[in-house]
Amino acid sequence: MVRNIAFIGAGNMAGAIIKGLIAGDYPAERIRATTRSAESAQQAADKLGITVGTDNAETVRWAEVVVLAVKPQMLKDTCEALAPDLNQQLILSVAAGIDTRALAQWLGDDLAIIRSMPNTPSQVGVGASGLFANPKASDSDRAFAQQVAEATGLCAWVEDEALIHAVTAVSGSGPAYYFLFMEAMIEAAQKLGLDAESARTLTLQTALGAASLAAGVDTPVDQLKRNVMSPGGTTERAIHTFEQGELRELVEKAMRECAARSESLGRELTQ
C-alpha cells in the first residue's frame, strides 16, 4: 500500500523511519517532511533524499497520512496550527506521552489516529514499535501503520493505550539502555588494558552476537546466560557481581521511572 506520507518534523525519529521506508523501496517521491527552519529542511533533504520544506499546511494538504514527529512539547501548538488543513488524513503520532484523546482534541474529533512508539534502530531496519489505534482507525489504516512499522523492523499492537507507556520503557527508550551498557563496557575494557578500537569493536560485536543469538534460537535468555557460565569459571564471577549490585532491581526501577515520565509528560502537556 502506497500513500502520500507527510512527516511533520524530520529529526532523529522521523529520519530513522524515512530511511527505513526508503531502504524497503517505499517510493521517495511519496514521502515529504517539514522542519521549522529552512536550514534544517535543507540538511534533512540532503540526508534523506526526499522533499523537505517548512510549510506544514501545504505539506499536509498533499498528504494522505500525516506523521507527527515533533517533540511532545511542540505538539499542541503544531497540531492546532495544522487542524484547519486536515481533511480526514490518517494521523500517526510517534510523540511520547501524548494520548489519542488529546490529539483528537487538538486536531479534530473525527480523525483516525494511530500512535506508534518506534525506536531509533528503525534506521537500520531493526526497529521495534508498539502501536495503538483509536476507534476511528479502519482496518486499512491499521494495516498501513503496521506496514510503516514493519518497513523499519517489527511491531506489536496494544489494545489498551496506557500500555504505550510500558512500550516506551521497553523499546522506545530501550536502545539508550544498551548504549549505556556498551559505553560502560568500552570504558572498562580500556581500564583492563585494551586499546580503544579493540574495546569498541569487541564490545559492539558481543552485543550484536548476544542479541542475534537470543533472537535466533528458541532457548530462553536465562539459559543462554547459563550456557556462558561455566561452574567455577569467569562469567559466574561477573554475573554474581551484577546480581550483588542489584542490577535487576535497578533495571526495573529505571523502566518504572521511564514509564512514569511518559505518563507525567502526557499530563503536563495536555492540561
Ligand SMILES: NC(=O)C1=CN([C@@H]2O[C@H](COP(=O)(O)OP(=O)(O)OC[C@H]3O[C@@H](n4cnc5c(N)ncnc54)[C@H](OP(=O)(O)O)[C@@H]3O)[C@@H](O)[C@H]2O)C=CC1
Ligand atoms: N528519538 C527517539 O529515540 C524517539 C523519539 N520519539 C518521539 O519522536 C518525536 C521526535 O523526537 P526526535 O526525532 O528525537 O526529535 P528531534 O529534535 O530530533 O526532531 C524534531 C524535529 O521536529 C521539527 N519541528 C519542530 N517544530 C516543528 C514544527 N512546528 N513544524 C515542523 N517541524 C517542526 C524540528 O525541526 P528544526 O530542526 O527546524 O527545529 C526537527 O526536525 C518526539 O515526540 C519523541 O517523543 C519516539 C520514539 C523514540
Ligand SMILES: O=C(O)[C@@H]1CCC=N1
Ligand atoms: O526520550 C524520549 O522522550 C523519547 C521517547 C522514547 C525515546 N526517546
